[in-house]
Amino acid sequence: MPWTMPWREGAARTDCRHILALSGGKDSSALAVYLRDKIPHLEYVFCDTEKELQETYDYLAKLEEYLGIQITRIKAAQGFDFYLQMFSGVLPNPTTRWCTRLLKLKPYERFIGDDPVISYVGIRADEPERQGYISGKPGVTTVFPFAEDGLVKSDIIRILEDCGLGLPSYYQWRSRSGCFFCFFQQHREWVGLLEKHPELFEQAQAYEKIDPHTGERFTWIAGESLAELCRPERVARIKQEYEARCLREAKKFASNQRLCDLWDNEDDQELACLICSI
Ligand code: SF4
Structure with missing residues (x-):
């Protein structure tokens, strides 16, 4: 460094x-x-x-x-x-x-x-x-x-x-600070936003658009809109996948580790902008 x-x-x-x-x-x-x-x-x-x-x-x-x-x-x-x-x-x-x-x-x-x-x-x-x-x-x-x-x-x-x-x-x-709609959020963090701040989730959703001429989609997550993510079956699957991941990760850490300990070990952590999130 x-x-x-x-x-x-x-x-x-x-x-x-x-x-x-x-x-x-x-x-x-x-x-x-x-x-x-x-x-x-x-x-x-x-x-x-x-x-x-x-x-x-x-x-x-x-x-x-x-x-x-x-x-x-x-x-x-x-x-x-x-x-x-x-x-x-x-x-x-x-x-x-x-x-x-x-x-x-x-x-x-x-x-x-x-x-x-x-x-x-x-x-x-x-x-x-x-x-x-x-x-x-x-x-x-x-x-x-x-x-x-x-x-x-x-x-x-x-x-x-x-x-x-x-x-x-x-x-x-959520694993980091920054804007409520930050595109560095992972799926389960979007679910967290949906559950903790439904009005902010709605605001984030309102920014997403589909170009009426080209059909191009402007979404926060590549390949998935927030309207798709917030469907109950999708939310349930995201939570299930997250729990399974936590269980796998928990084997590597002491049982009293916090969520941020798990999140800090995720691959994309260093990609986030430091001035936004450190
Ligand atoms: S990268 Fe920073 S400025 Fe951009 S949305 Fe995320 S927190 Fe906000």
């Missing part, structure tokens, strides 16, 4: 800004707790797509209260719906990721400006394959305190539990 200076050396620098981008996920939140007394002028920022789960907003508010900090909320100049129209209704997907670029990265780069910055990223020591956000801007140095200090997932959970914050509540049914 490329970093250009040891993070503790960087933390001592007074000639630059120190910034931690929070996603509302467990790793960046734990990093905020971890760095609290180590970096006096750390700036906390959250790129709000305005399509996040209420649980994420609530968790960030809890974090602010616990740390006694103010998280700067930043937004893109235009919202998701504007850009969707600009892209002629073509939904973002894991290849184009226009939403990450326009709703997360661009506002973050604008927030940084041309200042020299040390950007703190919560990649852990047990996920060396993941790549953090590394700005193309010349003045930005990205550092990885958890990876450097050897902290793994169990350490991150301990940090959050010891301080009383615990995990964000959406981890009961």
Whole structure:
């Protein structure tokens, strides 16, 4: 993993800004707790797509209260719906990721400006394959305190539990933070959205379209619309498959492991955008 200076050396620098981008996920939140007394002028920022789960907003508010900090909320100049129209209704997907670029990265780069910055990223020591956000801007140095200090997932959970914050509540049914309609969601997470937030599921469904001329389908999941996914027999099958998978996975882990332990071991985990989900 490329970093250009040891993070503790960087933390001592007074000639630059120190910034931690929070996603509302467990790793960046734990990093905020971890760095609290180590970096006096750390700036906390959250790129709000305005399509996040209420649980994420609530968790960030809890974090602010616990740390006694103010998280700067930043937004893109235009919202998701504007850009969707600009892209002629073509939904973002894991290849184009226009939403990450326009709703997360661009506002973050604008927030940084041309200042020299040390950007703190919560990649852990047990996920060396993941790549953090590394700005193309010349003045930005990205550092990885958890990876450097050897902290793994169990350490991150301990940090959050010891301080009383615990995990964000959406981890009961979803593996990562981000927009409620995020295309990185897996089938069972869509089912979770359907059951926990039926109104958001409906909103996500309303974005899906079939081109009346070409018959082309614009869906969040390749090859399956949400209207198809939410049929009772399909939901039952998704749950069955998930339970079977959990049983298989549980054999590899101690019985008291959490859902996020299982999810963290799934193949597509590192594909998700880190600024959205770490
Ligand atoms: S959370 Fe998902 S949908 Fe939202 S900006 Fe990130 S990649 Fe796009």
